[in-house]
Amino acid sequence: MAIPIVDFGKFLNGSKAERQEAAFEIDAAFRNVGFVFLKNHSVAREKLIDCFKWSKRFFDLEEEVKMLAPHPPGGSHHRGYSGVGLEKVTQNVFSEEDLEALRQIPDVKESFESGNVDDEQQPNIWLPEDKLPGFRPFMESFFTDCRDLIHYILRSLALALDLESENQLSDTHAQSLFQLRLLHYPAVPVKFLADGKKSRISAHSDFGTLTLLFQDAIGGLEIEDPKQPGVFRKVEPIEDAVLVNIGDLMERWSNSRWRSTVHRVVAPPGENEMCPPRYSIPFFATADPDTMIEALPGCWSETNPKRFDSVTAWGYVQMRMAALYE
Ligand SMILES: O=C(O)CCC(=O)C(=O)O
Numbered sequence: 001m002a003i004p005i006v007d008f009g010k011f012l013n014g015s016k017a018e019r020q021e022a023a024f025e026i027d028a029a030f031r032n033v034g035f036v037f038l039k040n041h042s043v044a045r046e047k048l049i050d051c052f053k054w055s056k057r058f059f060d061l062e063e064e065v066k067m068l069a070p071h072p073p074g075g076s077h078h079r080g081y082s083g084v085g086l087e088k089v090t091q092n093v094f095s096e097e098d099l100e101a102l103r104q105i106p107d108v109k110e111s112f113e114s115g116n117v118d119d120e121q122q123p124n125i126w127l128p129e130d131k132l133p134g135f136r137p138f139m140e141s142f143f144t145d146c147r148d149l150i151h152y153i154l155r156s157l158a159l160a161l162d163l164e165s166e167n168q169l170s171d172t173h174a175q176s177l178f179q180l181r182l183l184h185y186p187a188v189p190v191k192f193l194a195d196g197k198k199s200r201i202s203a204h205s206d207f208g209t210l211t212l213l214f215q216d217a218i219g220g221l222e223i224e225d226p227k228q229p230g231v232f233r234k235v236e237p238i239e240d241a242v243l244v245n246i247g248d249l250m251e252r253w254s255n256s257r258w259r260s261t262v263h264r265v266v267a268p269p270g271e272n273e274m275c276p277p278r279y280s281i282p283f284f285a286t287a288d289p290d291t292m293i294e295a296l297p298g299c300w301s302e303t304n305p306k307r308f309d310s311v312t313a314w315g316y317v318q319m320r321m322a323a324l325y326e
């Protein structure tokens, strides 16, 4: 169950036949695995390297400073900094007591979220500029790079489905109400993760339509084998390739043609006593709130009827939130 690697340059710069070929390869990957690696994508290598540097600079700040941009409590305003909740986690000395305290934390990670500067529902939450000069403009610019890549991928999917217009899916994401997340998994003892009771991020599927995932070279990401539920397979990071996956909303919209595959992050391979710190940068896309989510053309037929009721993208989020908090 390898994740297919597609040369996205064929779609971005190729002939009509090459564009089609890339689109079909992506479609097949999403049908079979729900994940694809794209090489020669549109996000510049230097920008990506810089983004990881900014992420490290941010997480290296004192906890008190990071807390000047706090993520609001609750699940409806996803912006700002969320800490690991236990300062001990950043120190490399762990007693049995510390390990037990660690187990109380849902996932040993810290994050910083930002979104579209025009998003009025979820305004961004930044540090005072003098605490980390340049961070905000960089993230705003990196957001637009990721946004553009999402729209290119949506065009390739429209081509694969032979929709009336190549922009049909991209147009339903016109507001680009997306979310850029910086993630830092601090060093933890392998012992803490090895018994399988805990992971760096526990098994989940993503919520929206598409996710981009940039990761460093450490490893530890695993995805559930579509043919063997409950069995997880390692995903080796590939330099200069972005991992792209389908989220739950897109699975529904495609009438389950494309899979929203469950994934998690565990200890990286190796014999060390400590898991080295890991950094990743997911970017979550979703459709505009008033978009009607109803089986896309090409995803249903008389023999493959529509499996889900139609719902707006906004209604879907409400439904999911209600299920979370019931
Ligand atoms: O850190 C990773 O590689 C995965 C992150 C992830 O799955 C998520 O934030 O939804």
Ligand SMILES: [Fe+2]
Residues within 6 Å of the ligand: 204, 205, 206, 263
């Ligand atoms: Fe995820």
